[in-house]
Amino acid sequence: MAFLRSFLGAKQIIRRESSSTPRGFMAVYVGENDQKKKRYVVPVSYLNQPLFQQLLSKSEEEFGYDHPMGGLTIPCHESLFFTVTSQIQ
Known part of the structure; x- marks a missing residue:
């Protein structure tokens, strides 16, 4: 249940924009x-x-400074990204 709360908390801080x-x-x-x-x-x-x-750092190891998406690309699963960003709050 705590994971779900932290996951939902991360979703509120991280906003997807088109x-x-x-x-x-x-x-x-x-x-x-x-x-x-x-x-x-x-x-x-x-x-x-x-x-x-x-x-x-993980992104730099994989892509250097050449990111294929044209923006900063972080090569990790979304759940890890949400876990990390929820701990930043």
Whole structure:
């Protein structure tokens, strides 16, 4: 039950947007190699968080600075992404 609460909490903070990104937020694409990537909009303040920086390190290892989606791509399962971002709150 606690996992479900943290999962739902992450969904409230992370907003999916279709095309525009509001000021103070950035778009990230989340998904594993063979999985379709989903676009999420997260606060830029996440860049200073050690947990989020670990996801960024994983992204750098896999893609370097050439991201195929045109934006920041994080190569992990969505559930891991939600777990990490729910702990940032």
